Amino acid sequence: MKKVPVMPNHTTAFIRRQSRSPLFEAVTAYRKRRPGYFCIPGHRYERGISELWRREVGDAVFSYDLTEASGLDDLHAPEGAIREAQMLLTELYGAAHSYFLVNGSTCGNEAMLLAALSPGDRVLVPRNAHKSILMGLVLSGAVPVWILPEYLENYGLWGGVKPQTVAQALDEHPDCRAVCLVSPTYQGFCSNLQAIADICHSRDALLLVDEAHGGHLYFSEKFPRGALRQGADLCVQSFHKVTGALTQSSVLHIGSDRLTSRQAEAALKLVQSSSPSYLLMISLDLARRELALHGPEQMDRLYRLSQKARDGLNAVPGIKCPGLELTDAKIPAGSQNTRRTNRPGGQAGPWGIAGLDPSRLVIHVGDLGIEGDTFRRRLFDRHNIDLEMAEGDTALAVLTTANTEEDVEDLLNAVRQTAKESAAVTTPQTDGRTDTGYIAPSAGAKNGAPCSDRPAVFSSLPPTVFSPREAWFAPKQAIPWEKAAGRIAGEALIPYPPGIPMVYPGELLTPEIWNYADTLRRNRRRFHGPADPSLTTFQIIDRR
Numbered sequence: 236m237k238k239v240p241v242m243p244n245h246t247t248a249f250i251r252r253q254s255r256s257p258l259f260e261a262v263t264a265y266r267k268r269r270p271g272y273f274c275i276p277g278h279r280y281e282r283g284i285s286e287l288w289r290r291e292v293g294d295a296v297f298s299y300d301l302t303e304a305s306g307l308d309d310l311h312a313p314e315g316a317i318r319e320a321q322m323l324l325t326e327l328y329g330a331a332h333s334y335f336l337v338n339g340s341t342c343g344n345e346a347m348l349l350a351a352l353s354p355g356d357r358v359l360v361p362r363n364a365h366k367s368i369l370m371g372l373v374l375s376g377a378v379p380v381w382i383l384p385e386y387l388e389n390y391g392l393w394g395g396v397k398p399q400t401v402a403q404a405l406d407e408h409p410d411c412r413a414v415c416l417v418s419p420t421y422q423g424f425c426s427n428l429q430a431i432a433d434i435c436h437s438r439d440a441l442l443l444v445d446e447a448h449g450g451h452l453y454f455s456e457k458f459p460r461g462a463l464r465q466g467a468d469l470c471v472q473s474f475h476k477v478t479g480a481l482t483q484s485s486v487l488h489i490g491s492d493r494l495t496s497r498q499a500e501a502a503l504k505l506v507q508s509s510s511p512s513y514l515l516m517i518s519l520d521l522a523r524r525e526l527a528l529h530g531p532e533q534m535d536r537l538y539r540l541s542q543k544a545r546d547g548l549n550a551v552p553g554i555k556c557p558g559l560e561l562t563d564a565k566i567p568a569g570s571q572n573t574r575r576t577n578r579p580g581g582q583a584g585p586w587g588i589a590g591l592d593p594s595r596l597v598i599h600v601g602d603l604g605i606e607g608d609t610f611r612r613r614l615f616d617r618h619n620i621d622l623e624m625a626e627g628d629t630a631l632a633v634l635t636t637a638n639t640e641e642d643v644e645d646l647l648n649a650v651r652q653t654a655k656e657s658a659a660v661t662t663p664q665t666d667g668r669t670d671t672g673y674i675a676p677s678a679g680a681k682n683g684a685p686c687s688d689r690p691a692v693f694s695s696l697p698p699t700v701f702s703p704r705e706a707w708f709a710p711k712q713a714i715p716w717e718k719a720a721g722r723i724a725g726e727a728l729i730p731y732p733p734g735i736p737m738v739y740p741g742e743l744l745t746p747e748i749w750n751y752a753d754t755l756r757r758n759r760r761r762f763h764g765p766a767d768p769s770l771t772t773f774q775i776i777d778r779r
């Protein structure tokens with residue numbers, strides 16, 4: 236088995252190799268030569284692009300939007316610049332093989348399940364999996380065995396998956412061929428993948444990790460360790476989420492010899508475009524170069540920025556921004572070492588969280604008596620600050636190496652102001668005025684009561700009648716939403732963001748889940764999944 240180094244080793248030879256950007260260099264040379272172009276795309280460098288857009292952004296970027304023209308290689312059968320660029324990525328991450336993805340981690344997750352599983356194979360999947368895992372289940376025909384991550388009651392958020400949860404589920408379902416986890420979660424909660432990988436491999440199961448949010452974890456000892464460094468057999472990373480690549484640019488890594496490159500490549504051919512964007516692939520080539528040359532200092536800066544932001548947020552009355560205390564297992568009584576660490580240490584705290592990604596700031600606003608979404612909208616409308624998402628009592632800010640000290644100051648000022656105004660609203664004076672003027676509480680503000688709009692933990696998992704793939708192909712009918720409780724869901728119900736299905740197609744839409752979804756519907760939460768996103772109607776499947 237290949238031994239994976241803990242951190243990239245910055246030898247002179249490594250730096251020389253990683254300073255190259257083969258695809259960027261090849262395309263730059265091509266556009267300088269500027270041959271008469273009779274290939275696709277049809278816009279001919281820039282000439283065919285709308286004047287309106289060219290005036291706004293200039294021409295240069297469009298001339299990089301080429302295709303498999305002479306000397307520019309082919310993503311689906313790489314032997315030149317793309318192959319070299321992918322090999323540099325492989326070296327940087329210490330993987331066995333790495334691949335560029337142009338359809339986001341969405342296609343990476345689909346490919347991961349397609350590569351590892353066959354129709355009817357069982358796979359352990361946590362209930363906080365992203366909807367792209369559902370797509371992978373439909374495509375592969377694999378059958379999920381559900382496990383529950385831990386739940387942070389105080390925050391209304393899913394935490395990590397405990398190793399013992401995986402061990403117990405594999406004991407109960409020894410035929411499972413793989414375990415497919417998300418780590419870090421959107422909120423930056425990392426499971427103890429090292430211990431989980433050992434459990435999987437001792438039972439001949441593969442560990443597949445949706446690491447869409449964690450491509451940057453490999454460059455600083457202060458960050459939780461990345462999935463490949465903990466024994467994942469396959470993992471997917473969205474380079475566009477934290478590292479500097481363009482939207483949709485992601486990567487897939489094979490981490491071990493338990494899977495062949497052939498399996499991954501066949502799966503990728505199925506889910507990737509036959510016209511992959513060179514802009515996206517160049518952005519991957521250059522993001523890899525930046526990480527290789529500057530990753531460690533950039534991540535140290537990000538870490539400091541994150542600490543400053545977290546400390547600043549926790550100093551605001553009514554705001555909580557949880558930190559490493561969530562990772563605490565037990566600090567042994569009398570231990571000299573009371574420092575909490577971000578490294579997987581064989582155990583995770585009560586919420587299954589073994590590490591916390593510093594790029595995520597979970598901002599809990601429940602004590603202000605408003606919901607996360609109200610807080611998020613106020614920050615945007617009144618302070619021109621846009622947060623990634625809001626859910627229940629929390630909002631989520633994503634920090635990256637491209638954020639500055641000033642950005643963090645602006646965020647903190649906006650949060651201070653919003654917290655002050657919100658606190659004033661929750662204790663109105665008799666005439667309805669506050670000392671900051673009239674501020675209408677949003678619909679759904681709870682004045683301190685727990686928020687209804689949080690990820691739900693139901694008393695039991697909904698019974699499965701059809702597998703995701705069977706449900707996908709089953710005949711369906713749309714019925715009024717009011718009559719859907721107790722019927723078999725023909726489509727997923729996915730509050731978005733974060734894109735985690737609450738019911739999968741083929742499962743019973745239990746009255747409990749229906750009630751919760753109905754609350755979200757009345758709160759005008761956006762749903763992905765249903766053909767009718769307003770949920771006036773819902774598609775169901777009749778029993779076999």
Ligand SMILES: Cc1ncc(COP(=O)(O)O)c(C=O)c1O
Binds near residue numbers: 367417421448473
């Ligand atoms: C956990 C998780 N996995 C996968 C994805 C899909 O990633 P992409 O947007 O790169 O397709 C997302 C998107 O937010 C996600 O949150």
